[in-house]
Amino acid sequence: MTLSDEPHKLAGEIVNQLREAVGIEHVLTAPSELDQYSRCTIPWQRSCAAVVFPGSAEEVAQVVKIAGRHKIPIWPFSTGRNWGYGTTLATEHGAIVMILERMNRILEVNEELAYAVIEPGVTYEQLNAHLKEYRYKLWMDCIDGTPKGSVIGNALDRGVGETPYGDHFGNLCGLEVVLPEGELVQIGGALSGLKTWHTHKWGIGPYLEGLFSQSNMGIVTRAGLWLMPQPEAYNSFVFQINEERHVADVLDAFRQLALQGVITAKLHMINDFVSITLLTQRIVEDLPQGTGLTDADLANLRRKYRIARWSCGGGLYGTRAQVKVQRALLRKALRRYGKLMFISDARLAVIQRLIAGSKRSALFRAITENLLGTTLPIMEFAPYIHKVLQGIPTEHFVKHAYYRHRAPRPTQDVNPARDHCGLTWFAPILPLASGEVLPFLASCKQQFISHGFDFYVALLLMNPRSVICLMAIIYDREDEGQAARADDLYNELVTGMQAAGYQQYRAALSGWSRVFETAPELLVLNNRIKAALDPANIIAPGRYGIEASKRAI
C-alpha cells in the first residue's frame, strides 16, 4: 500500500469536457465531495481525481473517449456498495471514478418468459418494489447484503444470492457494453432487435459475456436478468447443528441433495461467530477489545443467545406436491444431525405474533423462548430469512460489519464504508466434499486466531459440486495495528489457499495482484485480450490484476 498526500487534480480542460458530456451537476471534483468515494472497509485507500455520473450509454461512451484522449484511467462502478471487496476504490490514486447510479431504468419485464431488462443503477430494493407494484408473478434473487446494491454490479462480479436463481452471473442473459474505445455492442445479440437476446444465454459464435465479468474489458450499460416465476408453494427452512462431529456428514448430504435436485437454493451454512456478529457488537458484551473471543467466550455467547454451532438456511420452491416431497427428502437426510424447521407463510405469521407478544410481555417472552428452545433475537431472524429467500432484500444481515466498531451500529441506512468499519471478504471456493472443506477451514481458523481475529465463515453452495467458504476479517479500523494485522492475515490466507490448490471465487481489491499468481499463462492471455480492446489501458487498469500495459506475448 502506497499513500501520497498530493492532491489528485484533473486539468481544468478535462473537467470541462466531462461536464459537457454528462452535465455540470454530474461531475464532482471538490475534495470534500470526493472523500466518500475514497473510503472502503478494507485496509486500502486511494483518492480519486473526479467522480462522474453519466446518465446513458452514450454519455458513458463520451466519458470513456475523453479519458482515452487524456490517458486517465476510468474506474466504473454500478452503485459502489461492494463493501469488503473494494467499494469505489481504484488500485491507484488519481483515477476518474464513474458511478452508474443515474442509469436506473427498468426497461422491460417479460412475465411470460420470466426476465427483466435493467440498467446498472437498478438496485435490489428498486427491482423488488417494481415487481410488487405491478403485481408481476415473478421473484428476483437478491443478496443478503445491502438492498441498495446494484443487481448488475453484483452479477458482473459473480456474486451469489439465495434462491435457485442465485448464481447471479449465470442468470444474466444479453449485455449491452461500451467498449474501452467507446463503441457500443450488444453481446449475445444484435443491435437490430434479436428476440432471443434475453432468453438464450450463449448467442451465436463465441460466447463473450464472460469477458465482461470480474474484469475491465468494457462497461456494461444494460443487461437481461432471468427471474423466477412465483412458485405455487414456498418454504424456507432453518437447520441447526450442535455437534461438530456431524458437520462432515451434513456437508456430504448437502452435496448429494444438491446433485439430486432436492436442494436448488444457494444454501447458506454459518458458524456460531457469524450469528454473534448479527446479534450483538463487541462493545455491547463484556469482552476484551484487543483480541478475539476465547472458546469460553464463544460458549457463553452461544448459551446466552441459544446459538447453534452451525446454522443453515435455505428455501424450497415448486408446486405444493414438489415442496412436500422436498421436505420429506430433507427431513430424511438431515434429521439425525440436528434440528430442522420449515417455515411456510402461515407459520411465519405465527412466529411474527410470537415475536410481537414477546416484545410486549417479559413473561410471554420467557414462555415462548422456553417452549421453542430459542431466544427472541434469534426468532427475529425468521422473517428476514424467509423474505430474503424469496428475493425480498433486507439490511438486516449487513450489521455484521459493525461487530468490532466502537460505536453502536445504525438501525437503518447501514453503510459500513461511510462509518469506517473494518471488513475484508476472503472468498475461497472448494470442491463440495467434507474431506476438502474441513481441513481447510481448520487451518484458516488457526490463521484467524493467531492474528487475533475471530473466525467468521459462511458456506455458500455455489453449485452442487462447489462451495464458497466465505470468510470475513472483521477488524477495528480505528486501530492501525489491527488494520495492518488484517492485511497480513488476508495475505497469509491467500498464500495458504494457493498452496492447498484453491482459488477465490471473487477477490477483494487488495488481493487482485495475486489472483493469477498460480496461473501466469492465464494472466498473459487476459492481458492480451485487454490490450486488444483497451490498448491505452483506460478502463480500470489492474482490476483482477489485468492490464494492457503488462501485455506479454
Place this chain on the structure above:
Amino acid sequence: MTLSDEPHKLAGEIVNQLREAVGIEHVLTAPSELDQYSRCTIPWQRSCAAVVFPGSAEEVAQVVKIAGRHKIPIWPFSTGRNWGYGTTLATEHGAIVMILERMNRILEVNEELAYAVIEPGVTYEQLNAHLKEYRYKLWMDCIDGTPKGSVIGNALDRGVGETPYGDHFGNLCGLEVVLPEGELVQIGGALSGLKTWHTHKWGIGPYLEGLFSQSNMGIVTRAGLWLMPQPEAYNSFVFQINEERHVADVLDAFRQLALQGVITAKLHMINDFVSITLLTQRIVEDLPQGTGLTDADLANLRRKYRIARWSCGGGLYGTRAQVKVQRALLRKALRRYGKLMFISDARLAVIQRLIAGSKRSALFRAITENLLGTTLPIMEFAPYIHKVLQGIPTEHFVKHAYYRHRAPRPTQDVNPARDHCGLTWFAPILPLASGEVLPFLASCKQQFISHGFDFYVALLLMNPRSVICLMAIIYDREDEGQAARADDLYNELVTGMQAAGYQQYRAALSGWSRVFETAPELLVLNNRIKAALDPANIIAPGRYGIEASKRAI
C-alpha cells in the same frame, strides 16, 4: 461456392515437418486418402492439402507452430462427424485438416463430484462404455446423433442432448487449450493443479471458456464434463398430439413446466415428417422422386405407420417420490391435448417382449398393434428413446439423413457423409412462446414446400425460455438441381429468420458468412480478439465468419 480443380499440395518441407511432429503414419497427403475428409452432406466441397492426427496437446502445439511458420490454415476437428453442419470441411481449399481422434483418453472420473475429464477424441459410445465397465453410478448425456461423435466437439459447437445435462457447453467445466501460437493454457484454472478446475465453471477473473466455443480462438485438448449421478428413479415418456389446434397450448404448457422445474430434460417434439424419415425411405414407398410429399401422401404415411402429427419425448429423473410427482404434474398439464405414455425400466421389458413376439408371429403382431394403437416400427423406437434419455447413444436416429438417398440405408455403421447423403441443418432458436414459434414454423414450411422439399422440424427445449426449431433440408445429393435448390432454400430461410428477429443457435459452414450480418459490431469485436490471439490467422479462419484479416478498428 467456388471450385478449383487444381490439386492442393503442401511443399515437401512442410510435410516433413508435420511428419516429424506427429509421426509419419499420422500425416495423410495422398489424394485418395484425403477424399473422405473433403466430403460433407451439405452442398459444399473443399479439398484439403493434408490431414494430421496429433496424439497429444504438445503435438497439437507443434503442428500449430509449423502451420504458423508457413502461413497455412489449420482446421481442427475432434472426430469430424458433424454431419449437416460441415463435417471436416474448411471454408477454403488447401487447408491442413487436424483430427483429434487419437487423443481419446478418459483421464479421470470423479464419482463423488460427478464429473469426468476427457480428451476431444473421446466418443459418446466410449465414455458410456467406460462408465458402465467400471460401474460408476454416473450417467453422461449424449446426442441422438452418431455414437461416434466427439463429446467435446459437440459441446464446443454448443450442441444439445437429451437429459437435464443436455446443454453440452453449459456442462463443460475447465478447458485446456492450445492457443493459435502454440501456448498451452488452462482456462478457468491454473497449470498448478487447481482443485475446483472441474467443479466451478466461472473460475476467477474474466470467464474465458466461451471464447473457445463456436469459434477459432484455440484448440481444446482436454475438458472437464459434468455428469448426472444415476437417479434413484427414471421414466421416459412419449406424448403424441394428433390435432394441430393443440400445439400452441402444448408449447406454452412445456414452457411453464420447464420454468417450474417439472421438465428438466431437453424435451424433443418432432413433426410427422421427422418420424417418417426414421421409419422409411422415399425409395421404399411408392412416391414421386422429384418433389416433396403432398398433404395426402403425408396423411397416408401417418395412417400406414400410425404416426401422430407431433410426437414428444423426454425423461423424468429423481427420487421415486420426485418422479411420481413429476408424472402427476405432466399428466395434469398435458392429458387433454394428446396421448401420454410413461416408460419405466419394467415397462420397457414388457414392450421388448411384445416387439420380439410381434417379429415372430404376424397374428401376435396384429393383436399387439391393435391393442396398443400403434405399429411395430413405432414400438421399436421405445427402447432407443428410453436409452438415449439415459445417455446411452444409438445410431438409430441418424437414419433420417438417408430419406432421399437412392440406395437402401445401412443397418449399422451409419455415415451419411461417406454415403453421399444430402442433409443441411438449419437451427434457429426462438423464445419458447407459441406466439413466436408457430407463425415462424408456418412461414418456414411454405419455404420448404416452394423449393420442393419436405418440412422437417424438431423442437428442442434449449432452456425454459428458448426453443431450438431444428430443421433438416434433406435432399438428393446426386441430383445437382436439388443440391442447388437446397442451397437456395437454406439462404432464404436465413434471410427470413433474420427479418423475423431470430438467429441460429449453431450454424452450418454454408451459413457462417451470414452469422453476424445483423450484428456487424459483434463481428468487429470477435475479429479484434481473433487478431490478438491469432495474428497470422492460422486456426480455422472464417469459422463462424471470424477472421483476423478482417479486423477492423
